[in-house]
Amino acid sequence: MIGFIGSVFSPWYKWSGRKSPQNHVCINVATYGPGGRFTMTDRGRSALRQTASRLEVGPSSMRWDGERLVIDIDEVSSPPLINRICGQITVTPSAISGVELPLSPDDAHIWRPFAPVSRIAVDIDRPGWQWTGEGYFDANFGTRALEEDFSYWTWGRFGTSRGATCFYDATRLDGSELAAGYAFDPDGIATPLPLPPKTPLRRSLWAVARETRSDPGFTPHQTLSMLDAPFYSRSAVRTKLDGDIVTGVHEALDLRRFRNPLLKPMLALRVPRRGKWCFS
Template sequence: MDALSDCGTRALSVIAFIGSVFSPWYAWSRRRAPDNHVCMNVATYGPRARFTMTDRGSSALRQTENRLTIGPSSMSWTGDRLIISVNERGAPPAFGYLRGTITLTPSAVTQVELPLTRDGAHVWRPFAPSAGVQVDLEGDGNTWQGHGYFDANFGIRALEKDFSFWTWGRFPMPDGSAACFYDAIRRDGSTLAQAIRFDAGGVPRPITAPPLTPLPRSLWAVRRETRADPGFLPRQCLAMLDAPFYTRSAVQTQIGGHMTTGVHEALDLRRFRSPLLKPMLAMRVPRVSRWRFSE
């Protein structure tokens, strides 16, 4: 899930991994045991930002129908909201703990699944394209409200085996709907260009996508582009995550004549395939192979 504060100065991202796709430890294991590489990746953006991404062993994983627990953190579905309990240690260079609760309340829950490859090896599942978010984390300024979404990706092969590049964006609209754009270049040369608008009740409707429009490259020179009305130049409003192969940011664009600011990401899998990246990632993704629950 990702969220932007109502004031536009803060943002947050939470990703629960079973088979931590961006973990060097998982790659070095040849992805033999997804449940032995689990992670609750939590990142805050804005003043006093924190980033946490600890790769944990199978002893840290517990699952029930409505709850996912990974070490000291968890996600729980109550029936009308998702409650995320965070208790993680920050990765360098921003050491310290990130603790507290994040509550995501969807306007609706969808039943939509989008295959990202022809054989269905990768699937995008937008559970809640529009949601209210309440953030209550320890630390000055880490209590705020905003809007966000909750989705999931499932796959049976490594991303870099099937994709060369992708961009994704979710943009809230004035009527309570959300426009989502998924654009990808697959390794076989085929492309994905998906544009869906979810109304406030979560009902999806394919829409005609505005043209792909370039954004300035990231600090690591990752190529970026998003959808925008003809003649409009989108811009980055808030820098979020910037890695040699991946960038996430808040982007302002115009869709159907409406100005909107949403979360955008670009992922360069050609770069990610480089073995030189894995030791760099290990500095930001520590490995804790053993975990013992107190109860």
């Protein structure tokens, strides 16, 4: 799940000229497997309330209680499977990292992996939608649209026996590239990694090109498709790092496709706009 102030993938935010991020806020929830749902409602300024430790977007909220992130969700999924998704998610970091990675030379885009090693507990009001396991908590900040500065990027987070490893690779519009890798231990200490080579993955269902990092000689592969869109893929991927076979979450984003104006009306069907909200 993702909380947005300035919903970067919302066509409504794009059509508004992106002048007021507080008028395009969202808490996006995606569940996978049988009965999986996707919610991404673009809400107006009246639905936003913020403090230093709390973010409220309409009926859903995130709050930091000093030791963990508590997320209460009450959302309605997008067509064609329209249902209400309610429940609570808690993310408990083993530690908070100090990494802050500029993605562009002028710091217009920043990646902040707050808690790459965490535990998560999920309790959603449907049979079988309760579980605990590995969690992850990060944030991206930006002052320009992604497609103004990037043509393509991939990101991956892989749990390891020593904590977690994250890779961030991006191609900027000017042709320059970002290539970063960090190993995080349970104390939040981050160690920059010598990068294993990029290795192609099979294209996604929508033929989005994909690649990840892997030890030489190993062929990474998808183990679970999570989210497919014409410009974006999220999946579970198995790869080999420093001699260990690991599975993690992988994302690929094709911003050349995202710039296509024909995509925006299609997105509007999956991202409804609800401009008005009243807190009771």
